[in-house]
Amino acid sequence: MPRPSLSENAAKRKGEKLAQKTVGAAKSVIETASNLVDTTKKPRKRTTSNASIPTLKFTTPNKVEGQLPQFNPQQYQVSDPLSPPKSMPQVTQSQFVSASRIYDGGMRALQLTGKAFDLTRERFVVEGKKAKTFSAGVQTATAFEKVKGDLTDYQIQLQNNQQKKIELGTAKLRTTTVQSIAVETEKELSEKLAQAQAGAELAQLQTQEKQTKLAEFKLQLTPQV
Structure with a gap:
């Protein structure tokens, strides 16, 4: 068999180097993906609001x-x-x-990491719906409490009106009694006046x-002439 030329050997070495670089790049991709999966499993710390987001590299x-x-x-x-x-x-086969x-x-x-992000996104959507539903429940409970307050105010006003009606009846009776006393007093005074x-x-x-x-007695005492 003929020996390979220098150019063929150089091309082979370049191919092997390129293959090594390709394998290294693939390993880097796998390590990055595994790191992303690990970060999704670990609990994330709360960060303050800044202009840059540490969790987003791009x-x-x-x-x-x-x-x-x-x-190239x-x-x-x-x-x-x-x-x-x-x-x-x-590269070789x-x-x-x-x-x-x-x-x-x-x-x-x-792809699995993307599915994890899809699942997390849906979880956040559901959490948002849960928060909105809870807020709607609180608003409904607040509306019920307002209605209860209105009903209590109505009952208080009803009792006040009933008390005022009782006071009005008492005042009317007092007026009637005073009028009767005045009539009888007037009669009594009239009788006393007549007496x-x-x-x-x-x-x-x-x-x-x-x-x-x-006068008759004086006439009797007067001497007759």
């Missing part, structure tokens, strides 16, 4: 490029389709299968009678 667009896999499109440029350059990065398995596992891990007038008239008649007797 805060600025200039950080996106640093997280992309290394890729010029290494895959082909001028002659029938004679591809031997310097093109290559076993390296391809191994790296593909790692990538597939990483994508499955990311006083009769007494005065009787006294006047008695006075006249006594004056007449006195």
Whole structure:
């Protein structure tokens, strides 16, 4: 068999290095996915409201490029389709299968992580509905208590009105009694006036009678000539 040329050996070494980089990138993806899964399992600490959110890594667009896999499109440029350059990065079949398995596992891990985020989102939605429902229940209870207060005020006002009716009846009875007393007092005073007038008239008649007797007695005492 002919020995491989230096260019072929160099291309092979480049392919092996690229495969190692690919495997390393795949491992990094798996580690990142596993870290995300672990962080979803661990209880999160409450943080204060800041301009940047520590749990979100993609805060600025200039950080996106640093997280992309290394890729040089010029290494895959082909001028002659029938004679591809031997310097093109290559991997063996076993390296391809191994790296593909790692990538597939990483994508499955990311899909599971995404499902965990979907579940957490739905949980937050349900928690929000629970809070709104509780608030509606509190508002309903408050409305019931207001109705109870209105009913209590009505009953108090009803009792006050009944007491005022009783006081009104007592006042009317008192007025009627005073009027009756006034009528009877007026009658009594009229009788006393009549009695006083009769007494005065009787006294006047008695006075006249006594004056007449006195005059007759004086005539008897006068000597006759």
